[in-house]
Structure formats: structure tokens, C-alpha cells
Amino acid sequence: MNLRLKAGIVAALCTSFALVACGGSDNGSPPPNAIAGAQHVLLVSIDGLHQQDLANCIAAKTCPSIAALANNGVTYSNAFTPGLSDSFPGLAALLTGGSPKSAGLFYDVSYDRTLFAPADTQCTGAQGWNVVFDETTGIDAMNGGDLTHLDGGGAFNPQAIPNAKVNGVCTPVFPHNYLKTNTVFEVVKQQMANARTAWADKHAWGYDWVNGPSGKGVDDLARTEINSIDPATNTDYTDVYTHTETFDNFHVQAILNQIDGKDSTGKTSVGVPTVFGTNFQTLSVAQKAPNADGGGYTDAQFTPGPQVAAAIAYADGAIGKMVAELKAKSLFSSTVVIVTSKHGQSPADHTKLVKNGDTLAALLEASNFLDSKGNIGQAATKSGRLNDGSGLVGTGFVQDDDVGLIWLRDQSQMASAVATLQANLGCTATGICADGSQASILSGAALAAKFGDPAQGRTPDIIVQPNPGVIYTSSKAKDAEHGGNAPDDSHLGLLVAYPGLQAATNATTVSTTQVAPTILKSLKLDPNALQSVAAEGTQVLPGLGF
Structure with a gap:
């Protein structure tokens, strides 16, 4: 065949059918809408x-900085948390690519049947x-x-660190040891020469786990504590959203310093991180604030009240x-x-808010599945404050916000405990308010399949998802919460922006666990180097040209 004619036929086929053989990643050339370089x-x-916040603010033109990113990005309209929405499993999803089943994080306050008390340094007790x-x-x-220092005092509280037997040796379990799988930070440092990593979050020492099991994943972990006392106000930074902005500004400045090639303090030149980032709390505080005081939303369409509107504007300005700094340093x-x-x-x-009090824990206590007087774990300390080292061992535990995670004192009582819960589903003075179609009581094989086997010590025995809108509290200080799998705390905004991308909305149902392998793929690293990704088969996000 005439070579010129053959070339024309191939070109026509490529144009008509976008054959892989004509280009793309298989021959080293990225597709036209892709993350490359x-x-x-x-x-x-x-x-x-x-x-809905992301979609609404872009439509209303109240988040111009985020909207500008979306002009060269893929917005995922159906992104969800992997079953639980507390900050620990939520961030673990983003950084490990795994759900609590593999990463092992269920809440920042949880329970582990295999651990010994901090004071039991020989691991000989209960x-x-x-x-x-x-x-x-x-x-x-x-x-x-008292929490008097922004950096949490500059070290770990030894009374907060439990112990475990590791190869027969009684060993302290720091937060980074508690995480069961590695993080993107560790993989980047292992696979890229001279790579640098950085992160800033809300707790100075509790978020040590982002380092990963090696304890060395993050080169520059900003130690900032949101619950520390601000000497200017004599309150912590969560009292009102405008005060939370002050705290979040510490993180904004840390990122700006890092973009400039310095560490988070701005004092030392170390180079721009390969993977870095931060967390903002201002919006969360505004959402939780009482609706009567301008917190939360004004309707079911997520129309922001005054505090939420201001918090979104703040976050947009910070981004x-x-x-702007990335562009100024030719890094964008x-x-x-x-x-x-x-x-x-x-x-x-x-209108869906139901403050049901602490009915879940009260029912379990009254039924003798937990101590009837509430002498449970770290609720029973000598000082009356958590982590003073005097909490009780072997008591079981309940963590409840808009979800209930239950670790029974005696696992042999599981069937009886489930029966008791099912007999008290109504929204009564003693009921657990889980009688609707979107509520559930998860236990047994179904729970183990989704979250791991409770017999291994870490996974709760029972997870109660109450009706959407129910919060297990009587507090007048907050009108919203998170932690569970209600529609409003699990359906999240997710935007991936890069100058090589065309604006698109991807309606594929995705999980936030897919962010971690996407980070690695963006840097041409192997996502399967993440242990949770390999264990759970987590895929990169679609629509990015990989």
C-alpha cells in the first residue's frame, strides 16, 4: 500500500475512534485532558x-478562587466518605486510600481490646x-x-500513650503506630529522591498518625492545637467561627511559607514540598453553631446561613x-x-434536627452491657479529664455523635445487646431514634465484611446509624454533627484541578479513598505501594486521563 495513503487511513481511524495505539499514555504521550508533568x-x-456547598457557591459566584480552579479541573458530584465520617477515618481515606477496615481508624476517641493502659509498661494487667x-x-x-500552648506543650503526653505487646515486648503505641497502613507521605519519600512532605491539622499531637507507621512520613508536621487557650481571648479557637479563622490562618501562613521554599514556620529554607496540605476548621464551626444564632443552613437546599456563608468565603479567600503564591513562584x-x-x-x-440526648449509652448501661454508673474507660479518671492516665481498663466503650460505635464490655453479649437496641428503636426518652428507613444497626458478618472483625480488637461490635438528623446530645451549643454515614455528613465536595485539565463534572460515584492513589498517580508513582489501596482495590479517580 502507498505509504502516504496508509498514513492517511491510520490518521482517519485515530480521529474517528481515538485508538489507544494512536497516542496517549501507552506511547508516552498523555491524552489532551490529563494530568501530565x-x-x-x-x-x-x-x-x-x-x-452542595461546592456546587452552590460556584453557581452563586461566592467562591471565585475555587471556581477558577474548577475551570481547569474535574468536579466530582458524587463523592462519599468510606462509611464513617469522623475526622480520623475521613483524613485516613484521603492519605491512605483505605477505609477503617484496613487503616484501622474509626474515631479520634475509640477503643482497642488488645491494648494495655499507659501505666502498664510491662503489659501484665488487663x-x-x-x-x-x-x-x-x-x-x-x-x-x-490546661492546654496553654499552641503547640500542645511541645511533646506527647505520656499518659495518653497506651501499650501493646509486639513480638513479646511491651511497646508504646503512639498515634503513628495506631494507624495500620502506610500513607502517601511515606510512599512519596520512599519512591522519590529528595522528596519533601508537609501537613498541618487541628491537633498538635493527636494527628501524629499522618506520619504513618514509620513515624517519619511527614518532614514538616505543623504542631498546632485548636483547643489550646488563646491568651488574647482566654478561650480556645472553637468558640466562634471568626476565632477559628485565626487558627486556620496559622495554616494558611504555613502553606505560603512552604510554597516559598521554607518550612512551616518560615524560618528555614528547605525547598518546596512534593506533597503538602492542610485542614480548615472554620466552616465546621459555623455549621455546628446554633441555627438561631445564624449557624448552619436556612433550608434543605443547603442555602448557607450568615456564618456558613462567611466561612465559605473565608476558605475561598485562603485558597x-x-x-496566588503558587503563581508568583512559577509553581502553579x-x-x-x-x-x-x-x-x-x-x-x-x-427541621430534621433531633437532639436525642445520650440515650444510646444510657440504654446500654441500664441493660448491663456497660457499667451502670458510667464508669467507662477514660470517662472515669481521677481528674475528671481525659488522658490523665487513670482511666479504667477493660470496660468497653461507646462513641456517639450522629452515629453510635459500640465496643461491648463482654463480646459474648452481642446478640443480646443487638436485641435490646432493636427493641428500643423509637425516638422516645429511652429509645435510640433509629426506626426510619435510613437507619441501621450493623453487627455480625455484615459489620465484619465492611469494617473488619471485632474479634481482632479494634473494630466496634455494633454500629448504630440513627435516623438522619439525629444527634446523640442535649447540648445547646451545636445544631449539627458528623461521624456517621448520614447523607449530609458523607456526601462531600471534591475538586481536582490542574492547568492541563478541561472543566468537567464527573457524576461517577466515587470514594474519598480514591484521592490517595490519585495523588501518587499524578506524580507518576505506583498507587499500589499504598497498603490500603492494595488491600481494598482502591482505584484512581476517573476522568483525569490516567
């Missing part, structure tokens, strides 16, 4: 950012410890002390500063920017 990834998590890796993980909280064209969230907030529709 990325050298950095900036991950921004905005606690509470629902998919097992079953109420693990608390929150603001009290910093040394300021030792002996129930705008980061993008080589940086993938991912905007998403660890969790949403429930309920958005205030």
Missing part, C-alpha cells in the same frame, strides 16, 4: 464541605483501652492540665492566597490542587 500536589481539606488521640495527646494535658503550572473534605455535617435541614 505534575511535580507537586497541594491537598486542602475543608471540614464540612458538602458537595487489656482493653479507651484510646484518646485528640487535644489531650499533647503534654499540656498531663495530669489533666486564593495559596494559588506544575501543581495539582485538590480541594475536598474529611466529612460533612448533619443535618443541613434544621
Whole structure:
């Protein structure tokens, strides 16, 4: 065949059918709408950012910086958390590519039947410890002390660190040891010469787990504690959303410093991180604020109230500063920017709010599945504050917000406990308010398949998902919560932006676990180097030309 004619036929076929053989990643040339040549990834998590928040603010032109990213990005309209929406499993999804089943994080306050108390340094006593890796993980909280330093006191609180037998040796379990699988930070450092990593979050020492099991994944982990006392106000940074902005500004400045090639403090020149990012809390605080005070939303369509509107504008402005600095340093064209969230907030529709009190724990206590007087784990400390080292061992535990995670004192009582819960489903003074079509009581084989085997010690025995809108609290200080799998706390905003991408909305149902392998793929690294990705078969996000 005439070579010129043959070439014309091949070109026509390529144009008509977009054959792989004509180009694309198989011959080294990326497709026209793809992430190619990325050298950095900036991950921004905005606690509470629902998919509806993202869509509404772009449509209303109230988040111009995010909208500008979306002009060169893929917006995922059906992104969801992997079954639980507390900050720990939410961030673990983004950084490990796994659900609680593989990563092992269910809540920042949880329980593990295999662990020994912090004071039991020989691992000879009873097992079953109420693990608390929150603001009290910093040394300021030792002996129930006040949280007086922004950096949590500059070290771990030894009373917060339980012990485990590892190869027959009694060994401290720091937060990074508690995470069961590796993180994107560890993989990047292992697979890329001279790579640098950085992260900033809300708890100075509780978020040590982002380092991964090696304990060394993050080169620059900003130690900032949102519950520390601000000397300017004598309150912590969560009292009102405008004060939370002050805290989040520490993280904005950390990112700007890192874009400039310095560490988070701005004091030392170290080079721009390969993977870095931060978390914002302002929106979450505004969403939780009482509806009567302007918190939350005004209707079921996620129309923001005054506080939420201002918080979204704040987050957008913060992202705008980061993008402007990336451009100023000629880094924007080589940086993938991912905007998403660890969790949403429930309920958005205030008419669905039901504050049911602590009925779940009360029912379990009254039925003798937990101590009848509430002497449970770290609720029974000498100082009355968590993590003073005097909590009780082997008590079982309940963690409840808009979900109920139940670790029974005696696992042989599981069938009886489930029967008791099922007999009290109504929204009564003693009921658990789980009688609707979207409520569930998960246990047994179904729970093990989704979250792992409770017999191994970490997974709850029972997970109660109450009716959407139910919060197990009587608090007047908040009208929304998260932690479970209600529609409003599990359906999140997710945007992946890069100059090589064309604006698109992808309606494929995806999980936030897919962010982690996407980060690695963007840098031409192997996503399966993430242990959770390999274990759960997590895929990269679609529509990015990989």
C-alpha cells in the first residue's frame, strides 16, 4: 500500500475512534485532558464541605478562587466518605486510600481490646483501652492540665500513650503506630529522591498518625492545637467561627511559607514540598453553631446561613492566597490542587434536627452491657479529664455523635445487646431514634465484611446509624454533627484541578479513598505501594486521563 495513503487511513481511524495505539499514555504521550508533568500536589481539606456547598457557591459566584480552579479541573458530584465520617477515618481515606477496615481508624476517641493502659509498661494487667488521640495527646494535658500552648506543650503526653505487646515486648503505641497502613507521605519519600512532605491539622499531637507507621512520613508536621487557650481571648479557637479563622490562618501562613521554599514556620529554607496540605476548621464551626444564632443552613437546599456563608468565603479567600503564591513562584503550572473534605455535617435541614440526648449509652448501661454508673474507660479518671492516665481498663466503650460505635464490655453479649437496641428503636426518652428507613444497626458478618472483625480488637461490635438528623446530645451549643454515614455528613465536595485539565463534572460515584492513589498517580508513582489501596482495590479517580 502507498505509504502516504496508509498514513492517511491510520490518521482517519485515530480521529474517528481515538485508538489507544494512536497516542496517549501507552506511547508516552498523555491524552489532551490529563494530568501530565505534575511535580507537586497541594491537598486542602475543608471540614464540612458538602458537595452542595461546592456546587452552590460556584453557581452563586461566592467562591471565585475555587471556581477558577474548577475551570481547569474535574468536579466530582458524587463523592462519599468510606462509611464513617469522623475526622480520623475521613483524613485516613484521603492519605491512605483505605477505609477503617484496613487503616484501622474509626474515631479520634475509640477503643482497642488488645491494648494495655499507659501505666502498664510491662503489659501484665488487663487489656482493653479507651484510646484518646485528640487535644489531650499533647503534654499540656498531663495530669489533666490546661492546654496553654499552641503547640500542645511541645511533646506527647505520656499518659495518653497506651501499650501493646509486639513480638513479646511491651511497646508504646503512639498515634503513628495506631494507624495500620502506610500513607502517601511515606510512599512519596520512599519512591522519590529528595522528596519533601508537609501537613498541618487541628491537633498538635493527636494527628501524629499522618506520619504513618514509620513515624517519619511527614518532614514538616505543623504542631498546632485548636483547643489550646488563646491568651488574647482566654478561650480556645472553637468558640466562634471568626476565632477559628485565626487558627486556620496559622495554616494558611504555613502553606505560603512552604510554597516559598521554607518550612512551616518560615524560618528555614528547605525547598518546596512534593506533597503538602492542610485542614480548615472554620466552616465546621459555623455549621455546628446554633441555627438561631445564624449557624448552619436556612433550608434543605443547603442555602448557607450568615456564618456558613462567611466561612465559605473565608476558605475561598485562603485558597486564593495559596494559588496566588503558587503563581508568583512559577509553581502553579506544575501543581495539582485538590480541594475536598474529611466529612460533612448533619443535618443541613434544621427541621430534621433531633437532639436525642445520650440515650444510646444510657440504654446500654441500664441493660448491663456497660457499667451502670458510667464508669467507662477514660470517662472515669481521677481528674475528671481525659488522658490523665487513670482511666479504667477493660470496660468497653461507646462513641456517639450522629452515629453510635459500640465496643461491648463482654463480646459474648452481642446478640443480646443487638436485641435490646432493636427493641428500643423509637425516638422516645429511652429509645435510640433509629426506626426510619435510613437507619441501621450493623453487627455480625455484615459489620465484619465492611469494617473488619471485632474479634481482632479494634473494630466496634455494633454500629448504630440513627435516623438522619439525629444527634446523640442535649447540648445547646451545636445544631449539627458528623461521624456517621448520614447523607449530609458523607456526601462531600471534591475538586481536582490542574492547568492541563478541561472543566468537567464527573457524576461517577466515587470514594474519598480514591484521592490517595490519585495523588501518587499524578506524580507518576505506583498507587499500589499504598497498603490500603492494595488491600481494598482502591482505584484512581476517573476522568483525569490516567
